Amino acid sequence: xxxxxxxxxxxxxxxxxxxxxxxxxxxxxxxxxxxxxxxxxxxxxxxxxxxxxxxxxxxxxxxxxxxxxxxxxxxxxxxxxxxxxxxxxxxxxxxxxxxxxxxxxxxxxxxxxxxxxxxxxxxxxxxxxxxxxxxxxxxxxxxxxxxxxxxxxxxxxxxxxxxxxxxxxxxxxxxxxxxxxxxxxxxxxxxxxxxxxxxxxxxxxxxxxxxxx
Amino acid sequence: xxxxxxxxxxxxxxxxxxxxxxxxxxxxxxxxxxxxxxxxxxxxxxxxxxxxxxxxxxxxxxxxxxxxxxxxxxxxxxxxxxxxxxxxxxxxxxxxxxxxxxxxxxxxxxxxxxxxxxxxxxxxxxxxxxxxxxxxxxxxxxxxxxxxxxxxxxxxxxxxxxxxxxxxxxxxxxxxxxxxxxxxxxxxxxxxxxxxxxxxxxxxxxxxxxxxxxxxxxxxxxxxxxxxxxxxxxxxxxxxxxxxxxxxxxxxxxxxxxxxxxxxxxxxxxxxxxxxxxxxxxxxxxxxxxxxxxxxxxxxxxxxxxxxxxxxxxxxxxxxxxxxxxxxxxxxxxxxxxxxxxxxxxxxxxxxxxxxxxxxxxxxxxxxxxxxxxxxxxx
Ligand code: SF4
Ligand code: SF4
Numbered sequence: 001x002x003x004x005x006x007x008x009x010x011x012x013x014x015x016x017x018x019x020x021x022x023x024x025x026x027x028x029x030x031x032x033x034x035x036x037x038x039x040x041x042x043x044x045x046x047x048x049x050x051x052x053x054x055x056x057x058x059x060x061x062x063x064x065x066x067x068x069x070x071x072x073x074x075x076x077x078x079x080x081x082x083x084x085x086x087x088x089x090x091x092x093x094x095x096x097x098x099x100x101x102x103x104x105x106x107x108x109x110x111x112x113x114x115x116x117x118x119x120x121x122x123x124x125x126x127x128x129x130x131x132x133x134x135x136x137x138x139x140x141x142x143x144x145x146x147x148x149x150x151x152x153x154x155x156x157x158x159x160x161x162x163x164x165x166x167x168x169x170x171x172x173x174x175x176x177x178x179x180x181x182x183x184x185x186x187x188x189x190x191x192x193x194x195x196x197x198x199x200x201x202x203x204x205x206x207x208x209x210x211x212x213x
Numbered sequence: 214x215x216x217x218x219x220x221x222x223x224x225x226x227x228x229x230x231x232x233x234x235x236x237x238x239x240x241x242x243x244x245x246x247x248x249x250x251x252x253x254x255x256x257x258x259x260x261x262x263x264x265x266x267x268x269x270x271x272x273x274x275x276x277x278x279x280x281x282x283x284x285x286x287x288x289x290x291x292x293x294x295x296x297x298x299x300x301x302x303x304x305x306x307x308x309x310x311x312x313x314x315x316x317x318x319x320x321x322x323x324x325x326x327x328x329x330x331x332x333x334x335x336x337x338x339x340x341x342x343x344x345x346x347x348x349x350x351x352x353x354x355x356x357x358x359x360x361x362x363x364x365x366x367x368x369x370x371x372x373x374x375x376x377x378x379x380x381x382x383x384x385x386x387x388x389x390x391x392x393x394x395x396x397x398x399x400x401x402x403x404x405x406x407x408x409x410x411x412x413x414x415x416x417x418x419x420x421x422x423x424x425x426x427x428x429x430x431x432x433x434x435x436x437x438x439x440x441x442x443x444x445x446x447x448x449x450x451x452x453x454x455x456x457x458x459x460x461x462x463x464x465x466x467x468x469x470x471x472x473x474x475x476x477x478x479x480x481x482x483x484x485x486x487x488x489x490x491x492x493x494x495x496x497x498x499x500x501x502x503x504x505x506x507x508x509x510x511x512x513x514x515x516x517x518x519x520x521x522x523x524x525x526x527x528x529x530x531x532x533x534x535x536x537x538x539x540x541x542x543x544x545x546x547x548x549x550x551x552x553x554x555x556x557x558x559x560x561x562x563x564x565x566x567x568x569x570x571x572x573x574x575x576x577x578x579x580x581x582x583x584x585x586x587x588x589x590x591x592x
Contacts, residue, residue, distance in 0.1 A: 042252045
């Protein structure tokens with residue numbers, strides 16, 4: 001900090017205020033030396049960006065070049081399916097409760113399978129309201145919701161289209177997951193068929209990229 | 214056919230001049246954007262593309278000037294209902310023509326002899342060439358002022374007024390700064406000035422205007438940029454405040470003001486080359502020097518005659534080619550330098566522009582003139 005202010009050799013005055021800048025000196029009033037100094041900088045930038053190996057320019061030309069997102073990037077949500085293709089969600093409302101943006105809307109229904117008890121009849125996420133905090137993923141006891149798709153919610157034409165329903169969310173894939181790997185994935189490590197996942201195995205639910213269900 | 218030959222030469226010269234002026238204006242708009250991007254660590258416009266045989270050609274954004282022109286031509290031409298229609302329509306032309314005409318006195322090559330006849334590589338050779346430059350360039354003020362007046366817009370009027378005050382002020386300085394050179398070279402004719410700059414001072418330093426009159430070079434360059442109303446002297450436009458005298462113009466009429474600015478860059482570069490950088494002269498490339506060839510015979514002709522002893526015979530044609538090349542190189546370098554300055558300097562305030570013009574540059578150029586006159590008288 002003091003280094004910047006010392007450029008002009010200023011010292012704090014009795015009130016502790018350091019005055020920056022100075023009256024133009026004769027050399028400043030001549031303009032030419034200052035213009036030459038300015039030109040030196042701009043010409044250096046110009047040639048380094050034009051022919052230099054290491055450029056100052058850091059631009060990523062977006063549609064042509066894309067940045068690799070980090071491994072734990074929180075992207076579009078997805079619902080993790082069971083072996084039979086239905087959602088693993090047991091409609092416990094944990095995510096809806098945790099969501100600070102209140103953008104998850106669940107309507108629970110009774111499952112025919114007594115070991116599952118409940119399932120979501122409606123499971124909607126309003127991606128326009130979502131603040132991408134990842135708390136829903138943290139909250140889920142069944143690892144049924146993940147944000148590991150690696151892409152953003154797609155642009156939509158109307159607000160209603162941004163409400164992604166259960167079917168849409170089930171169709172999404174994790175970014176390291178393929179159609180084949182999903183079918184052959186091992187069944188969820190359920191305890192007594194409740195769909196509960198043993199979190200201690202290291203496959204943390206939050207954004208967990210690889211690993212089984 | 215014989216009778217038409219002089220006219221054909223004239224047409225050729227004019228075509229070459231237009232090729233330089235108009236041919237550089239488009240690339241300069243591109244260069245300005247790309248160069249400013251390079252200076253500011255950006256990429257600049259590069260997405261105008263042409264798809265040929267399924268391949269997308271971007272050519273570093275070189276298609277942007279073409280895209281610009283298509284856009285400008287197809288745009289709706291709006292005229293403010295309170296505007297003076299005649300003056301409004303005529304103003305862009307008045308702004309553009311002086312810019313195009315000034316280049317006529319700039320020599321772009323040495324005289325060449327074809328079939329026993331001497332041809333000049335300069336559109337108009339007039340004894341008062343330098344005066345013609347100032348006479349014509351002061352017409353440009355009318356274009357700008359009329360545009361501002363006829364638009365019936367307060368911002369445009371402000372821009373036009375500022376422009377006229379600024380251009381008239383700096384014209385005085387500009388004229389005075391050149392007078393020193395006129396005294397030294399003893400001529401008002403640009404191509405004679407260029408020939409005079411081919412001599413050497415002390416046997417090694419070319420007698421270029423920038424070496425004999427460095428102060429007047431700085432003054433002339435400053436005044437020329439001010440004449441062209443570019444940053445740091447863009448009071449008349451002031452993109453961030455009043456937009457300027459062309460604020461009401463749209464489409465290609467606006468494009469003509471825009472083009473005039475870029476042609477003026479070329480013209481300023483051409484004048485600077487001619488007056489201060491030896492025009493088409495290549496250092497140490499001289500006419501009428503004796504050369505001893507391998508067989509031991511002596512020939513007189515054009516070639517390099519280096520101060521450190523070496524010689525290189527080039528002949529008239531290669532020499533002329535080198536000289537036109539040198540002129541174009543200097544021209545483009547000075548255009549580049551002007552763009553560089555524009556993106557280096559912050560703007561002046563209007564009162565600072567006037568102070569600089571009347572209270573700094575004018576006395577300086579007068580002092581320079583008196584000093585030069587004294588030196589020329591004494592030597
Ligand atoms: S990421 Fe956050 S805001 Fe978005 S749905 Fe989950 S909990 Fe709600
Ligand atoms: S927390 Fe998990 S199981 Fe519970 S409702 Fe949300 S997604 Fe379904």
